[in-house]
Amino acid sequence: MATYEIEMYGVLRRLAEAGVVSIEIEASQSTVQALLEELALAHPEVYDRLEQVACAIEDELVARDHSITPDQRLALIPPVSGG
Amino acid sequence: MHLSAESLDLQALLDKTADDRCGALVVFGGTVRLENEGQQVTAIDYTAHTALAEKTLREIEAEALERFGITHCRLQHRLGHLELGELSVLVVVRAGHRPEAFEAARWAIDTLKERVPIWKEEFYAAGGSEYLEGTPLQSKKSNRP
Numbered sequence: 001m002a003t004y005e006i007e008m009y010g011v012l013r014r015l016a017e018a019g020v021v022s023i024e025i026e027a028s029q030s031t032v033q034a035l036l037e038e039l040a041l042a043h044p045e046v047y048d049r050l051e052q053v054a055c056a057i058e059d060e061l062v063a064r065d066h067s068i069t070p071d072q073r074l075a076l077i078p079p080v081s082g083g
Numbered sequence: 084m085h086l087s088a089e090s091l092d093l094q095a096l097l098d099k100t101a102d103d104r105c106g107a108l109v110v111f112g113g114t115v116r117l118e119n120e121g122q123q124v125t126a127i128d129y130t131a132h133t134a135l136a137e138k139t140l141r142e143i144e145a146e147a148l149e150r151f152g153i154t155h156c157r158l159q160h161r162l163g164h165l166e167l168g169e170l171s172v173l174v175v176v177r178a179g180h181r182p183e184a185f186e187a188a189r190w191a192i193d194t195l196k197e198r199v200p201i202w203k204e205e206f207y208a209a210g211g212s213e214y215l216e217g218t219p220l221q222s223k224k225s226n227r228p
Contacts, residue, residue: 010202054220079217082201
């Protein structure tokens with residue numbers, strides 16, 4: 001098992017009551033999608049929001065089948081409302 | 084810098100973009116409004132994914148130059164706790180003539196609201212606060228077959 005950190009933004013931060021949550025998954029399953037599925041189990045309060053969430057690593061948006069390593073932080077970007 | 088925890092400085096943006104080639108200057112400013120969807124607003128907290136927001140704001144500026152043939156486009160967004168009437172966002176466009184300046188400024192603010200990872204949490208006179216629904220970002224498509 002490997003530990004991954006996921007950054008929560010906007011309403012997700014309020015729902016999860018945390019800016020960063022840690023998730024453990026098998027290193028061999030380490031895609032963004034696998035992390036999201038495990039997150040939904042560990043934090044069901046954000047489950048309904050995940051469909052509309054975009055994913056980023058540093059300043060790049062990534063697809064859900066993107067591979068991720070434990071030294072990378074996944075950021076979850078809910079619908080945006082700047083301006 | 085495109086994101087600021089301090090009050091936005093319109094004059095500084097005007098000074099940085101001053102250009103004798105331009106006969107048109109369009110400025111858009113967004114401010115914290117008293118009412119939203121029937122609720123009396125007292126303040127807004129703005130938060131962002133700063134690395135992605137900075138990059139996206141730079142991309143929108145560059146795209147505006149290319150798309151509309153304007154000379155300057157600068158975007159700045161405030162972060163943190165803003166009271167009623169405070170400036171949350173500034174768009175400054177300079178161009179040779181007014182049609183492309185107006186068009187580019189409108190496009191830039193509309194695109195900022197759709198693409199930049201910034202969130203507003205509104206606080207209400209009746210108590211409590213809400214994150215606004217917002218616009219989902221286009222998720223990156225898979226590169227895999």
